[in-house]
Amino acid sequence: MEPTAQNQLRVGVDLGGTKMEAVVLRLSGDSFEVLSRLRRPTERELGYEHIQSALADLVYDTVRQAGLTDMPPIGVGMPGSISRRSGLIKNSNTTCLNGRPFRDDVSAKLGQRVRFANDANCFALAEARFGAGRGHSVVFGVILGTGVGGGLVIPSISGLPDAWDGPQGIAGEWGHVSLDPENGPSCYCGRRGCIETYLSGPALEARYASLRGLAQPLSLRQIVDRRAEDPVAQQVLDAHCQLFGRAIATVINIVDPDLIVMGGGLSHLSWLYQAGATEAAKWVFSDELTTPIVANQLGDSAGVIGAALLP
Ligand SMILES: [Zn+2]
Structure with missing residues (x-):
């Protein structure tokens, strides 16, 4: 299938301990264009439910800012990983996420299956594709x-x-x-x-x-x-x-x-x-x-x- 403009649009979220950031990107071959970008505090001290809602709001607002009506595919990078066995978060230094079904909960809020990966993997992937590792x-x-x-x-x-x-x-x-x-x-x-x-x-x-x-x-x-x-x-x-x-x-x-x-x-x-x-x-x-x-x-x-x- 030929890729269309829509399926080359992507949402990326970097969920850190102190701040969360989202972008909408348009990918084309070996380059990319940032259509919109928003950054907000994570406020992890407010707990699990808060982080879920804040992340979903951030994604909706970033997509709206890019002028899109449909939600592109979404990827989230964060410290820690998701247990293959249980689907629960482990090893995150935002410890209120550990042991919780964060991927499923965020996917439900955003109405699609969201891909998750460790933040260091996301860093390495971006540098390999578009940065020093190209x-x-x-x-x-x-x-x-x-x-x-x-x-x-x-x-x-x-x-x-x-x-x-x-x-x-x-x-x-x-x-x-x-x-x-x-x-x-x-x-x-x-x-x-x-x-x-x-x-x-x-x-x-x-x-x-x-x-x-x-x-x-x-x-x-x-x-x-x-x-x-x-x-x-x-x-x-x-x-x-x-x-x-x-x-x-x-x-x-x-x-x-x-x-x-x-x-x-x-x-x-x-x-x-x-x-x-x-x-x-x-x-x-x-x-x-x-x-x-x-x-x-x-x-x-x-x-x-x-x-x-x-x-
Ligand atoms: Zn250690």
Whole structure:
């Protein structure tokens, strides 16, 4: 069947812990056009029912703003995943969604089956199709921010990139590999010493505050700005970079992707791309590291664009 203008329209929603964003996209070949975009607070403290209604209202308003009368196919990206067995949300850091039939409830409100995927998978999918990973076959997207996540993209039968989430919906979750299950910092997943508890932004900020004896942690930006005159700031950032290299080397050893694309607030740390890659090279099971580790090109929009590519 020839695609019509209507079936190339897509709605994407990026549901985060603090904000939710929706876009209506028109897809055409290897480019896209944003027809409308709205962003609102998630207000997750108001609970499960509120988030469902707020998401549905956001989608209806974004579609109306685009001047459409019919609802296009909808994809939603969010932290966590949907259990294949039960259809319930798991692993979301918006914890009021865990154990709830969120996909079914949202689909009922919107009058169609909504596709869901992990937000890191959406990020990786958007960058593989339209951003830094364009033209590469297997792309691993890294999210280094409030949390540490990842998404794996492989070519589909049609040749277009497709997110691989695995039979348990956990593919790419390198952030919850435990490095020190006995004595490591506790993680929201219930274990200790996960990679996320060392590499996330809050982890880095807490490490600096602890070494400096600060009651309130400084922001990542402030720590970075201090590094010229404060050896402790430099030491914390160096240790973070070394651990990033060692942790990402395990991903490279297992997946050996054609490209790694970095997203999240810490992807602005320029040294991760050179010094981080040099550290990774020490731990990769190869005499050289040829995997490009590059910055994203779509910025904050990658999540919502990737969600629109799901249906
Ligand atoms: Zn964990």
